[in-house]
Amino acid sequence: MSFVSFRATFSRHDLVYIGILAALLFAILPLFLDIFRLNLVGKYLTYAFVALGLVLCWGYGGILSLGQGVFFGLGGYAMAMFLKLEASDPESTKIQSTPGIPDFMDWNQITELPWFWEPFYSLPFALLAIIIVPTLFAYIIGVAMFKRRVGGVYFAIITQAIASILTILIIGQQGYTGGVNGITDLRTLLGWDIRTDSAKYILYYLCCFLLLVCLVLAKLITKSKLGRLLVAMRDSEDRVRFSGYDVANFKIFVFCVGAAFAAIGGAMFTLQVGFMSPSFVGIVPSIEMVIFCAVGGRFSIYGAIYGTLVVNWAKTTFSESFPELWLFAMGALFIGVTMSFPRGLAGLYSSYVEPFILNRWKQLKSKQNLKVSAEQARV
Amino acid sequence: MFSDYTSAELVSIFAMQGFAGLILFSVFVLMALGLAIIFGQMGVINMAHGEFMILGAYITYLLSSFFENNLPSLFSIYFFLAMILAFIVTAALGALVEWGMVRHLYRRPLDTLLATWGLSLILQQVYRSVFGAREVGVTLPDWMMGSIPLTDLVEIPFNGVFVMILTFVIAVSVYFLMFKSRFGGQVRAVVQNRPMAGAVGINTQKVDRITFAIGCGIAGIAGSAFTMIGSTGPTSGQLYIVDTFLVVVFGGAASLLGTIASAFTISQAQSTMEFFLSGSMAKVLTLLVVVGILMIRPQGLFALKIRR
């Protein structure tokens, strides 16, 4: 992309916001937090990928998916399968009745690696699968739903049902999936131990980098004509359709992008936290991810990231000291945000903080200008 | 999976599982009726519906232990009282929720979905604080415990028949309320043209509040019935919410008959398959089939073709 069109897409505001975010993620947080806390922030940021996707789907596209955990989970499981196979070499599993297969399979009397696990010996395959499997799945759901003009609450409920189906399936088929505990005890990536502090630092930075890449991609999408079309569809879907657009394709596209973002988040989650389990797939985590996005502001790409950080930070703090209060707080958050602050933190920022900053900025500038003109007058 | 059984055995198995599925069917119908009324009337998705149901279940539990300890002589009829009380309390809570929350969110259906989800989290925590995290069970009066033997393999459980009859009565009452009474006329007027209904003197706010309350009240009765098939815990309701939504959507949101038919199909399919497969796979298969059919026929089973 040429620099000129880059400048057209990213206003000076955007560059400032991206700069602040990058400084926060790359410098300020690592400087002030120990590795345990930083790793926790890294975990939160993996949810921010999902929230970012939701801004596109829900905020811009008007399609609320209550099943983003499915894509987060699929990405995470794909990563976990590769890591688990690496951790299950015949040497370290020699006490099992069938050495060389993951431990949970052995516990469930499975004696042979299932066929769909085989390709996950290869890292390139696993990396491709992380993106392609969830995106393809989203594509299939999207085609089936949007081509038949299913939307709104119906779509929300069906995605929720899909999240529920996948969770039950994963828990029920524990011989193939690790069941309710998930895939645990992941150790190395191509021989590189991911549990050490230095590895956690590197993975944290990788996560931040990928998040910024996704953020820029999301920004490009919203600033393109496609982004304006999504807004237009929210206003009057029929008008867009009768202006010659196949509306369903645009919805499918953002839904797939959202799924791909979520999947990257899931894979980074597995790497940083060291396991993947069905408790990140089902109805409850999926709808929680929606609230991250709603708190940040469903129309704001930057808001999604800050919202995720704030809610998760609050969740950790609360559940450490008052576990029974957390559900009340979470419930209040859902109700409060939807009823009183539908534009979330980003809305508060743009109606209170931003005008203040801009005013100050203008005052500063006019003072400078005064000075300059006064000096010029003296000269 | 059928090859291990003779055909006579298969018939018995289907019949037996069919009767066993009756209570599940009743719970589905009652839950779905409430949801369908609320959704059809106000376009509101009530994610806290499961928690309303559980409130009814807790009330039944409270009454059962109260009667057991204080009025054992009247224990055999406590269940009727429990149902009535469950209806009243959940309906009152429903009216309160409508007043405090839902009425501010009309025309934003996706937002009601999130807000009522928040409500469900709060209610769950309330239950946990009041009743404890452990699941509680209800003792049934003796007369509801028996069963009628039909053949040597097939038995009809009394409580199943009882709940069935009750469900039937409620469904018929709802039908009369919605389609034959003056109130029903007002409800349908509001659904079709809210400003016009207001203009001809219908108090649309009141209609909304009563509808929401009735929907929640029916969920409370569903909770009473629920105590017969499962033990009651703070999060028990959440497990049912997705299934019930699928029942509503599958039946075609506006159709009473469709709701009942789809509740029957889904509960019976699940109950029958549970005999042959593990419970979780039966559920996966049922949900998959429902989602699959909805992808082919998104308007549900019983939707009218309307002029738009």
Added chain:
Amino acid sequence: MQAQENQQARKSDARDFVLSVEGLTVSFDGFKAVNDLSFYVEEEEIRVIIGPNGAGKTTVLDLICGKTRSTEGSIKFRGKEITKQKEHQIVHGGIGRKFQNPSIYEDLTVYENLEISFPRGRNVFGALFFKRDDEVDAAVRETAETIFLDDQLDSVAGLLSHGQKQWLEIGMLLIQKPELLMLDEPVAGMSVAERKKTAELLNRITKGRAVIVIEHDMQFVEDIAHRVTVMHQGKVLSEGSMERVKNDEKVIEVYLGH
């Protein structure tokens, strides 16, 4: 009688018409909103469809643009059957349709409203890599001038007056350069001055295209119509020049009878 003969004669060479509708029927649960309807629109013709409420006028437009699927009958656009085509394909073929209530994108500016309607980059990746070049800019500005909104380009469309919204939607169709333009009550809710301007606008934009208009305002109909089709209970009651239709016994009965 004569009208029927005319139609019979025309049927033989349907290809010369921009639009030929034959035997069109749609039923909603047994109720036939449009019943065995036939009519033909010629090049550069302004056809006005009138009729009492519930006569099926809007449904006809819905059927032509693919919003509603017909139960029976055929709709040919330049000799090509379009009853089975998807909505966006019909638009790509050259049919544009304005809705009864102005439907524009209220959150976007007038400029963006027109830009989105510009017929380029209509698939996903086309839209993603769409560039606002000189051609687009010129088309947007020219159209804005035609619809009297050239000084409002940067206003958010939601803030326009009702009449301006109607013009904007017409402009959104114009920029697509359709060969057949269908307008559902374009002057509803407009002031007298706005009506005059709209009539003038319509007369100007029919160059090179056919227009179907649904309208209730008889003065406005007289101003613009080349031919008038009167619909009643899903059928054509009468067809011809305004003069002829006005003196048709059946029409008078439907409008003034009961």
